[in-house]
Amino acid sequence: MRFRLPSARIAAVGAALAVAAGSAPAAFAAPGAPGTRPSFCGHDNRHTPFAQYLCAQEGDLLDVRIGDVHPTQPALGYDEVYYKLGRYTLGKDAINKKFSDWCEADGRIEAVAAAPGARLDDPSSFTCALPVGGETAASIEPMKTVVIGPGGEPFLTDGHHTLTSFFETPDGGADLHVRLRVQANFSNLTRQAFWDQMQAHKWVYLSDPEGNPVRINKLPTGVGLANFENDKYRGLLYFGRDIGYAQNGLPFQEFYWGSWVRDTAPVADWDTTDQAGYLAAVRTVTEAMTALPKDTVVDSGFTAGQLGALSQWNAGKAANKGEFDKLSKPYSDAKPGKLAYALEYKRVHGLG
Secondary structure (H helix, E strand, C coil), rough: CCCCCCCHHHHEEEEEEEECCCCCCCCCCCCCCCCCCCCCCCCCCCCCCCCCCCCCCCCCCCCCCCCCCCCCEEEECCHHHHHHHHHHHCCCCCHHHHHHHHHHCCCCCEEECCCCCCCCHHHEEEEECCCCCCCHHHHHHCEEEEECCCCCCCCEEEHHHHHHHHHCCCCCCCEEEEEEEEEEECCCCHHHHHHHHHHHHHCCCCCCCCCCEEEECCCCCCHHHHHEEHHHHHHHHHHCCCCCCCCCCCCCCCHHHHHHHHCCCCCCCCCCCCCHEEEEEEEHHHHHHHHHCCCCCEECCCECCCCCCCCCCCHHCCCCCHHHHHCCCCCCCCCCCCCHHHHHHHHHHHCC
């Protein structure tokens, strides 16, 4: 991964940041001296709606309108999004978690302050731990990622759940801006060559929740719950983080595990509205994950070791300790667990 701090070349992106902060007009200035014909980095098409992304290069921190991004997966684990929305709307945090999630996604660690009435769509109303320009390699590492495709269209390769949560939040929506780290710029390729590259890099996931193949032209064209199918196995796996496996940056890591759960059936079904039943399913699945030899092929050629399986369940801690204990906390607790937030949000909104 190449690390690049914001530089003069990202000045064009700075215009978008100013837009997000409400201090600049929405129009992007064309590059080049006054009176000259802009080159758009050698592209001939000046009329693409994504022209502002054409010049982005690998390693850039690119300001993106989330309504512009094109997903690279057909489904979400809805329960992960419900957790985030529950935390944002029913949370017990001193600073609303949505601001920290936005700051982390923007490469600036977390929120350290928020004004009364602060809103996601007004970044001047809350403060991140790092200012723009003060990013570090460590703060950039967890940022969500994007590949620039033909015509400058940004294709999201990580962050579908996070951006969908921002999209669904009342003070978010399609016009919300956040920076994404650029993995590659393939804007000079034909669409066929572009998708060949995406598949070669495993930057696209083309299976539905039942394991059936999905055609590229059937992928969602934008974020938002209504655009995705619900993959209950992917949702279950989210709650197993650091209990049965650790995230390791592999794109679609939890979808591969979800396919394994579906196909090997350590659990066949569970009540997604009942905390005890859901926790039991998480425990059963994560115990099965950690019992696998590391060289066991799980899905799509990836082994348990490559997919981050832990050597010991719950990192060797008892069920009343560590991450499983945190996950088990009910909504009535001062610090509810992620699962409790998801279930409470579904209860309040009448979701099954």
